[in-house]
Amino acid sequence: MAEMRVVKFEVLRFGPETDTEPRFDTYEVPCMEDWVVLDALNAIKDDIDPTLSHRWSCRMGVCGSCGMLVNGRPVLTCAAFVRNYTGTIRVEPLSNFPVVRDLVVDLGSFIDKIKSVKPWIIRKIEKDVGQGEYRQSPEQLAEFKQYSMCINCALCYAACPVLASEPEFLGPAAIALGHRYNMDSRDEGNAERFDTLADADGVWACSYANECSQVCPKHVDPAMAIQQAKLTSALQWLHVVPKKSFT
Ligand code: SF4
Ligand code: FES
Numbered sequence: 001m002a003e004m005r006v007v008k009f010e011v012l013r014f015g016p017e018t019d020t021e022p023r024f025d026t027y028e029v030p031c032m033e034d035w036v037v038l039d040a041l042n043a044i045k046d047d048i049d050p051t052l053s054h055r056w057s058c059r060m061g062v063c064g065s066c067g068m069l070v071n072g073r074p075v076l077t078c079a080a081f082v083r084n085y086t087g088t089i090r091v092e093p094l095s096n097f098p099v100v101r102d103l104v105v106d107l108g109s110f111i112d113k114i115k116s117v118k119p120w121i122i123r124k125i126e127k128d129v130g131q132g133e134y135r136q137s138p139e140q141l142a143e144f145k146q147y148s149m150c151i152n153c154a155l156c157y158a159a160c161p162v163l164a165s166e167p168e169f170l171g172p173a174a175i176a177l178g179h180r181y182n183m184d185s186r187d188e189g190n191a192e193r194f195d196t197l198a199d200a201d202g203v204w205a206c207s208y209a210n211e212c213s214q215v216c217p218k219h220v221d222p223a224m225a226i227q228q229a230k231l232t233s234a235l236q237w238l239h240v241v242p243k244k245s246f247t
Helices: 037-048 108-116 138-142 155-159 161-165 172-182 190-197 211-215 222-237
Strands: 004-013 023-032 067-070 073-076 089-092 099-101
Touching: 004 037, 023 037, 037 089, 067 155, 073 155, 073 211, 108 172, 155 172, 155 211, 172 190, 172 211, 172 222, 190 222, 211 222
Parallel strands: 004 089
Antiparallel strands: 004 023, 067 073, 067 089
């Protein structure tokens, strides 16, 4: 039988209906060598304390739903190997979001911000399907491909020091996504996104702490997207470059 190592976990617990403030519960969990933190949380829920609430789905770094703070750092718990931590492992919900229960946060504001940048291809006049697809060269795809790898995990929002003090900030993932569509050669909706991205709560609120890019599990580099979007919006405001369509 594979060897198990007992690891101590401190897990934040909070039930808004019953608790006035959060507390940490401690669990000693026998862990296999290849376990990730999510496996340990599932073991706690299955075998030790079924009242624990946490969120996950794919277990393979794709769905973006298992983000939490592990020893204070935002990570995907399905990709955080227990063997890479020493001593007690502390697990908390993502910061900068209201806690629903235990390790589950309310991502409603995050989803609203993502929607506000209109993250879809906008055309002034749509072609009929029979007229064929909108073609794009590999070079045109390379312009924005990195920014299209986001899995909406919200780790960048938990890491952002601006969001900690200015919750209205549009935030890294939403700006990177809006910028991704603005850079897409098939898109003509730049002017429709301008007010949201160039707003005081948009790109200009970013202080370039770069924490978002450091925690991003998909190497989207939202900090770079924000700096590029700042330059674009400044040039558009000065009318040095046109807003694509709808001007
Ligand atoms: S930009 Fe990166 S950290 Fe932010 S939501 Fe997307 S994948 Fe997650
Ligand atoms: S469970 Fe889907 S990204 Fe971790």
